[in-house]
Structure formats: C-alpha cells, structure tokens
Amino acid sequence: MTGWQWLVVAVGAVVLASLIGVVLRPVRVPEGRSVGEITRRVEQERGDMDTALWPMGFPHDPPDYAMGVGEAQMTMQRHRACRVGECPRKTAAWRVLVEAGRIKPDAGRQR
Template identity: 40%
Template sequence: MPAQSIALLFVAAAIALLWLAVRYLLPWLLDRDTAVPEGAVHSVDILERVAAEGSLRTDSWQLEPSHRAPSDPYTPEQAHIAMQQHRDCGTDLCAAKHSAFWTLVDAGHAVPDARVER
C-alpha cells in the first residue's frame, strides 16, 4: 500500500509540473520569436535578396566579362568553341552561351527543343 501511495504522489507531481509547463513555459516559448535582435535580418528578406541577385545575372553589363555576349555575332566555329568553354553555364544565365547556341541554331548545327523560345 505505501508503494502505491508513493507512485500516486509521483504521478500527481508529474501532472502538476506538466500543467505548469503548459501554462507558463509554452506561451513564453511561443512569444520568443516576436523579439528580434537589433539589426537582425529576417530569413524571408535574405531569400528575396538571393533571388533578386540571381535575376541580376541576366543583364549582360553585370556579368563577368567571359560570360557577356560578344559585340559582334559569333561565327559557327567560334560558337562551337564558346559552347565548349561555357558547358557548365545555362543559356538562361550566360549571355555568351545563349548567343553561341542561337548562332549554331541559325547555322543549322543545333536544333532547339520545340518548347524553347528565342
């Protein structure tokens, strides 16, 4: 009988502690995100900035010189070399590869996917 009383006392104490945690500690934990440190940048702002910086790469004046489109159109031979040099680039972000690809298409050396727009 005394063992059951001790067990009941421990269960009652555990329930009381759990109630106190839910009553006082949980609301405090949930309200902590409202206190932002001074000078902190929210993660949404960081993600928007990264997306904006990624979209800036499409402007040729902001690209590294090696990724800019040539001032004179490529010849098909130059376009082949440019495609090899920029094999890791995408045609949507690299103006040099974009220009080389469409030079090859115009020369009949490459066939774009039917979904691709110039």
C-alpha cells in the first residue's frame, strides 16, 4: 500500500470510531429538571420583570430637567429606533431641537 492509501485507511478508521462513539454514548438526562419546572421558572422570572419598578432615569423616561441642544442631539441619535410621541425622552429631545431651530417639523411626518 502507498502512503495515500494508508492515510485514507487511517482517516476512515477515525471517522468510524467517532460514529460508533456517538451512537453508543448514553443520553444524559439532567436530574430534577422537568420541562414543566423550567417553564414555571421562566414564567415567574417574566412576571418578576413586569412587576419590578424601573430605576430612576430609565432610558426612555422623560428627563426631569431642561435638556440642552447637545444632549438633545445625542438623545435623538441614541433613540434612533424610537418614535417621537411614543418615547418620552425622544419626544423631549425633539421639542428642544425644534425650539432651537435645528429641526423643522414636517406637518405630516415625525421621526
């Protein structure tokens, strides 16, 4: 046999041994973790998130101070995915920029 033939035989043996190992390996079922238990835990965590009080200054809350033009511009960039009128912080930033003349609101369209 040539060197290439020995290489093919060796690779084939490794592949065959790997397949046998995968097929014969016992399936490990974690103890004490049923689907029902995991589902209950996930639902409880979701409920805890819904009832939790958000910390002061949550990113979409309106600011409790007068926002400057620079901060309003950064806020508009940070809240790019938000809509004016739906996100209180972006709405406040929008108003500051309109008052400063940086944005000319289109009558039928807001960002």
